[in-house]
Amino acid sequence: MYAKRLDNLPPYLFAQIDALKAQKRAEGVDLIDLGVGDPDLPTPKHIVDALCEAARDPATHHYPDYLGMLEYRQAVATWYDRRFGVKLDPKKEVLALIGSKEGIAHIPEAFVNPGDYVLVSDPGYPVYKTSTLFAEGKCHPMPLLEKNNFLPDYSAIPKDVLKTAKLMFIGYPNNPTGAVASMDFFEETVDFAKDNDIIVVHDNAYSEISFDGYKSPSFLEAKGAMDVGLETHSLSKTYNMTGWRIGMCVGNAGLIEAFGRVKTNIDSGVFDAIQRASIVALTGPQDCVDEACAVYKERRDALVSGLRSLGFEVTSPKASFYVWMKVPDSVEFVAKMINEAGIVVTPGTGFGASGAGYVRFAITRPVDRINEAIDRMNECGIRG
Numbered sequence: 163m164y165a166k167r168l169d170n171l172p173p174y175l176f177a178q179i180d181a182l183k184a185q186k187r188a189e190g191v192d193l194i195d196l197g198v199g200d201p202d203l204p205t206p207k208h209i210v211d212a213l214c215e216a217a218r219d220p221a222t223h224h225y226p227d228y229l230g231m232l233e234y235r236q237a238v239a240t241w242y243d244r245r246f247g248v249k250l251d252p253k254k255e256v257l258a259l260i261g262s263k264e265g266i267a268h269i270p271e272a273f274v275n276p277g278d279y280v281l282v283s284d285p286g287y288p289v290y291k292t293s294t295l296f297a298e299g300k301c302h303p304m305p306l307l308e309k310n311n312f313l314p315d316y317s318a319i320p321k322d323v324l325k326t327a328k329l330m331f332i333g334y335p336n337n338p339t340g341a342v343a344s345m346d347f348f349e350e351t352v353d354f355a356k357d358n359d360i361i362v363v364h365d366n367a368y369s370e371i372s373f374d375g376y377k378s379p380s381f382l383e384a385k386g387a388m389d390v391g392l393e394t395h396s397l398s399k400t401y402n403m404t405g406w407r408i409g410m411c412v413g414n415a416g417l418i419e420a421f422g423r424v425k426t427n428i429d430s431g432v433f434d435a436i437q438r439a440s441i442v443a444l445t446g447p448q449d450c451v452d453e454a455c456a457v458y459k460e461r462r463d464a465l466v467s468g469l470r471s472l473g474f475e476v477t478s479p480k481a482s483f484y485v486w487m488k489v490p491d492s493v494e495f496v497a498k499m500i501n502e503a504g505i506v507v508t509p510g511t512g513f514g515a516s517g518a519g520y521v522r523f524a525i526t527r528p529v530d531r532i533n534e535a536i537d538r539m540n541e542c543g544i545r546g
């Protein structure tokens with residue numbers, strides 16, 4: 163009854179964890195959920211107000227433009243210029259997405275033939291792999307190892323893989339490792355992509371969530387990046403808008419055109435009222451972003467110092483809202499955390515084979531809950 167491509171999919175990690183969480187809650191456990199990367203903070207009021215106003219205008223009630231309202235694409239271009247100094251033609255180099263997950267899920271449809279290799283960061287956002295499988299491509303995992311600062315080692319990719327590699331997925335600030343990438347790395351990526359005729363898709367979902375004065379770059383700032391790549395981004399993490407479903411794909415005009423053809427045939431765009439509110443988000447005051455980062459920083463510091471006080475070795479991330487921690491056995495650790503301490507964290511293996519031996523904490527809960535999690539770990543004897 164089912165198509166083979168469904169059998170090929172790995173089980174969706176969060177679905178399994180959701181089932182276990184539901185079971186624990188049914189048993190009356192007060193779970194501290196540091197599992198899912200969904201901000202607990204609300205969308206800033208001026209953005210919600212803009213949505214309400216736009217939704218009352220009947221002009222927004224029709225099918226949207228497939229590629230996004232020109233005004234929205236213009237706002238994205240303005241934001242990219244202001245934030246990264248990257249100049250984009252809103253008509254040819256910007257596309258609206260129904261969240262960056264949608265973009266990542268559909269990009270391989272435009273570029274990958276059955277049997278082509280896609281180079282996929284491992285550990286990585288699970289959709290890089292599943293979108294490749296839907297397009298009947300083959301995944302070649304690029305291990306992100308601590309000794310390489312969680313950057314892929316392009317020299318380790320076999321020649322025969324490179325011959326039929328069509329696309330690669332990378333993303334910094336990185337989910338799940340919390341690692342960041344330098345401009346040197348992005349320039350090395352451009353050279354590698356040009357030498358091997360590979361399209362780069364850089365997932366920049368966390369560029370605005372950073373601490374201690376660190377500012378994340380865009381891949382498109384790298385010299386030559388516009389020749390080889392696309393960047394996906396979204397309002398989800400920047401403005402606490404995960405439920406709204408809006409993002410953007412920007413980059414090389416030819417690639418945008420091809421991907422746009424896929425989207426035109428699959429979806430009918432993003433509700434215009436959401437696009438209008440997103441224009442307000444991108445072009446309006448940005449203090450809300452700084453305020454959110456200050457909240458995450460306090461939580462990050464509480465979690466990192468708490469884990470260190472328990473004897474764990476852990477790096478304090480400069481960006482993203484994830485703390486990636488080494489443990490002897492990730493699946494065993496996660497089970498112990500949920501069963502004994504009522505704390506949900508994500509096993510590294512859920513992000514790929516190279517995530518084995520790590521767990522991911524998401525700092526998407528208030529600082530008092532994070533402190534309570536540390537207390538519970540201490541009481542349960544969960545130490546490094």
Ligand SMILES: *Cc1c(COP(=O)(O)O)cnc(C)c1O
Binds near residue numbers: 263337365
């Ligand atoms: C959250 C996330 C996304 C998807 O976000 P959208 O809400 O679909 O825009 C993409 N990539 C990574 C790495 C993420 O963590």
